[in-house]
Amino acid sequence: MDRGGLWMAFGAFVIWGLMPLYWHLLKSVPSLQIVLHRVVWGAVLVAAWLFWKRGRHWIRDVLAQPRLAWLLALSGVFIALNWGLYIWAVNAGHVVETSLGYFINPLLNVVIGVVFLRERLNPAQWTSVGIAALGVLWLTFNYGSFPWIALTLACSFAMYGVIRKIAAVDAIPGLGIESLYLLLPATLALGWFEAQGQGGFFGHWSLGIDALLVVGGALTALPLIGFSYAVRRIPLSVVGVMQYLAPTLQLLIGVLVFGEPFGRDRVIGFVLIWIALAVFAVDGYRRSRRRAVPAIV
Template structure:
């Protein structure tokens, strides 16, 4: 019997770094609190587009673009996914700087389970008893928070829905992760650049001297911080089991929750804790079931 292959340590570390980087992003966007949220999003689009497309063209010329858009439906699907991710970014950055970090973390805790629901409804995937139990328990947590949160958690649900639909569109679009990100960014680049130029010429921007070199540099680096975790995720997902990725994806919202409570002092009373506990139990059931089924599938292959 041949032993099961060892985990790719580099892939594991790259995945962990990507999720940690996503997890600490609230601290970064908080440094940009003086900049209007919408302009942060526009800068994020512009600088990440320059970085991603510049890197792709340096490595492959324009061949990557021709290969991607030659596939059926890719062009318009990526236009939809680009719009969804731009909405997600905008809402997330606004929520962080408006003092709703805990609620944003709730959205990204809900997202994996929403992906399961989308798979059942739109891709006709089937769930086993453990997965239905996980979805049901997490749904109870969301309902509890809805009625006991103090206000309807629309930020969390909108973040989960927009990122869930983004992932669904990217799943059915037959294109690799990095070229797909490049094409999405290209669709958004000119509108974002136009809005930035309009803001600067109408006295609503401050990139050219108004905000200072420190904030300008942070805005530019924000483009790299947008692209690098996505590139790292694309690298890691090809090298380590997807069940491991599934377990590691909860690093980011856990860190966001801790930052919201410990660093920004957001309230986290018993009412919120009860709802989160239900969601965590659902996630634990879902993750353990996925890991167990992955091990069972791997055993005959290793024999």
């Protein structure tokens, strides 16, 4: 196994898992403006990297395919929705629920694969999805509120994944095109906030906050670049297990650092979802091992 790819995947998931701590540092900035800065500086970084590596070909190659261009515009909308809700939820005290969304996401990917891509589930996968559904229902009816943040995060990221699976484009150029689609609206929105005296560009907060807003763009792009590097070099079964590192860290931060409630009802709901994930992960690992064993003829 490629150790460089393993460390890249580990680093990407750790950064994603620790992001609530970073966004919490920007709590004084309105969540929408944090997202807009994240879009702008992420786009600048990714586009600069692609121009350095590939020149202008990566833009021309995508825009020459109208269907692909529209798909990436749509995926950009879903990832922007995901980012926006995530940052708002973190700074509104819902870190535990955001972690639930990313625990649910792999299982929701399976369901979407059945509905949209006509994939078939084996009994273990159906069992996993059913247990997870019980967990969500438990949280809904026993915790006292519908987990709309978790489900919206899971659905938006799952739809993003479906579109990116359909769109025949490499990960980083695809991210670059998505970012460029979002760049102009984000810049105009920041300009509007600036004109209204409600923030927007720099000078309204401390230099430290301004720097954090810029670095937030890098923290958007770098884990995605590292992840795309890793998935080409290590087995997807390993990536599939490691992906739970991020929501686990988010959950621990929400409970241990921010002091969010995690009583008996939440514990039961999360345990059901963790059992579903364990069934799902073990089944995936076994199937990958069977595919890896050469046939004896």
